[in-house]
Amino acid sequence: MKARKLLDYVFITLKGMAMGAADVVPGVSGGTIAFISGIYEELITSINTINFSLLSTLRKEGFKSFWSQINGNFLLALFLGIFISVLSLAKFLSWLLENHSILLWSFFFGLVLASIFFVGKEITKWTIGTVVMFLIGAAVAYFITELPPNENVESIPYLFLSGALAVCAMILPGISGAFILVLLGSYKTILDAVHEKDLKIVITVALGAIFGLLSFARLLKWMFTHYKNLTLALLTGFILGSLNKIWPWKKVLETKTFGDKTIVIDDANIWPSAFEGDNQLIFAVILAIIGFSLIFILERLASKK
Numbered sequence: 001m002k003a004r005k006l007l008d009y010v011f012i013t014l015k016g017m018a019m020g021a022a023d024v025v026p027g028v029s030g031g032t033i034a035f036i037s038g039i040y041e042e043l044i045t046s047i048n049t050i051n052f053s054l055l056s057t058l059r060k061e062g063f064k065s066f067w068s069q070i071n072g073n074f075l076l077a078l079f080l081g082i083f084i085s086v087l088s089l090a091k092f093l094s095w096l097l098e099n100h101s102i103l104l105w106s107f108f109f110g111l112v113l114a115s116i117f118f119v120g121k122e123i124t125k126w127t128i129g130t131v132v133m134f135l136i137g138a139a140v141a142y143f144i145t146e147l148p149p150n151e152n153v154e155s156i157p158y159l160f161l162s163g164a165l166a167v168c169a170m171i172l173p174g175i176s177g178a179f180i181l182v183l184l185g186s187y188k189t190i191l192d193a194v195h196e197k198d199l200k201i202v203i204t205v206a207l208g209a210i211f212g213l214l215s216f217a218r219l220l221k222w223m224f225t226h227y228k229n230l231t232l233a234l235l236t237g238f239i240l241g242s243l244n245k246i247w248p249w250k251k252v253l254e255t256k257t258f259g260d261k262t263i264v265i266d267d268a269n270i271w272p273s274a275f276e277g278d279n280q281l282i283f284a285v286i287l288a289i290i291g292f293s294l295i296f297i298l299e300r301l302a303s304k305k
Contacts, residue, residue, distance in 0.1 A: 009077040015039055016081020021089045022108075023082075023170060023177060030082070032173040032239060036115045036295050041224060043078065043171070046071040047217035102275075105248035106284035110291030112239060112246060118295050119173065120236045123229050130233035137237020145245040147183050148266065154189050156204050162186035163208025168216040173235045248284055249275045 015037040019030035034040040049070050058066040067073075096104045123130055162184045170177030181187040186205075193201035223231040247269040254266035272279040 004073070009073060012039065012074060012077040013081035013084070016078040016083075017085040017089065018081075019078075020082035020085025021093055023086075029170060029173055029177070029242070031171045032112060032115055032242075034171070035173045035235070036111075036118050039074075039078070040173070042071070042074065044217050044220045044224065046075050047213060048221040050214055102248045102280050102284050103287050105246050107287040107291040109243065109246050109248055110288035110293075111295060112243060112291075113288075114292040114295035115173070116236055116239050119232060119239060123232045123236070125229055126233075127229075130229050133230045133233040134237040134240075137234040138241040139237075141238045141241025142244050143241075144180075144183070145242065154201075156200075158184075159186055159189065159201060159204050160208035160211075162190070163205035164212030164215075167209040167212045171213070171216065171220075173239050244269065248288075249279060251276075 015033070018037065019033045022033045023030040031040065034043055054066055054069060057069055093104070162181060165184065166177040166180045166186075169180040178187070181190060189201065190205055192198070193205070220231070249270050249272050250267040251270050251274075252267050272281045272284070
């Protein structure tokens, strides 16, 4: 891999901030942002290097070899960006979601719609197999967005599993980890545990997330190595199916309040003309076009570089 300069790591941190910002918004995956910003495969590969052999490398060859093996500079810069975003941008995005949801969803809808073309064009050869995988991915993602959420669950093994599944969803383009937690019925328990500093639950979920991340990264790495076109087709389908969740105009059918946070758990997509109140159609279309165009502008800039 070509040696990176400090400026390169600054851009990686900015990409991490974009991933963190996306994960704050229910229904938008940080994995989608990682893919369209060109770091997805490197992220999966870097996570995949984390295993027990690292202890041997650290003991025999020292910290420098250990750090190089896990692509430490890349991971540090990326997760620093995610951490900064969660601490700083999360409140702003939550405010936008509460006060200007149509405009925010419109921007993300355009962004995610463009990413379907962006990821899809990486498929070098379309076959019956890739088409089938694309349709399966779209159907699975759509089905997930339509699932009714479970009631709150506090079982420790279940929370471990919730952490594992949520982090898997988080690195998959198209599927939101936070939304998976709502579906599993673990969202309130985990949110309460964080607020109340319940270390038993927080550590259980964190261990589940680490387990899920390390094991799922290996599966994705294997899939990219042996079945790249099929994997890309599946991921493209995931992104297409997720559009159902982020359609800007919705009729809220049911909500639940978790502490000071209200989450929509059941809604229905409607046409702008059927929306009660100001549908903000002109501004929504403009922002969707900006989001759509942004993907191709970033790609053009990256190719020039």
